[in-house]
Amino acid sequence: MIRVLLADDQSLLRLGFRAFLGQEPDLEIVGEAGTGKEAVSMTSALRPDVVLMDVRMPVLDGIEATRQIIAGGSETRVLVLTTFDLDEYVYAALRAGASGFLLKDALPADLIAGIRTVAAGNAAVAPTVTRRLIERFTPHLPHPTRTDPLATLTTREREVLLQVARGHSNHEIATHLHLTESTVKVHVSRILTKLTLRDRAQLIVHAYEHGIIHPGQT
Secondary structure, eight states: OEEEEEEOSOHHHHHHHHHHHTTSTTEEEEEEESSHHHHHHHHHHHOOSEEEEESSOSSSOHHHHHHHHHHTTOOOEEEEEESOTTOHHHHHHHHHTOOEEEETTOOHHHHHHHHHHHHTTOOBOOHHHHHHHHHHHGGGSOOOOOOOTTTTOOHHHHHHHHHHHTTOOHHHHHHHHTOOHHHHHHHHHHHHHHTTOOSHHHHHHHHHHTTSSOTTOO
16 A cells, blocks of 8 residues: 655645545555645654655745655655646756656546656656756756766666666666666666665766766767
């Protein structure tokens, strides 16, 4: 059972999410938060598997709420909802530790799949949208300290990292590198551990910020 916390300042939207998410046998709505501050406190109290987090909320916005949830050491995954796929707040949310984002007008089936994906420890971010987002906002971010993020990776891990950064799925990576999907999963897990990253969403951001892959490169 995947335990979900709904965080949105619009009660009608929360009602709608509860209505169709509650019909899924593996999803349980454990609470509703109307502000970012409530989302943080309720996450601490209820320990949901996934927080469905709106970006724009009163008292504490979704970005800062996400940052506080992740910084608190919670195992909860955050799936951000936004109105526009090129919203700078979404990029900030990914940097804050969100495991992905979806548009508010996503089909119910896509939202359900996104929650399950995030709960499983993967990133629910469309690769093409991710690339457009990073291409737009990476040039405006402070440049990170110049250290070599690849120093601890093996040659194969570097190849896998590059494929992940390009937005490819495990199946696509396995086909391209002539590996099994299980082997790719092992490599991705080791890369995340070595780079001290939480999931694929952060890995993609990390790759762009450290020049492993550049905007426009495919």
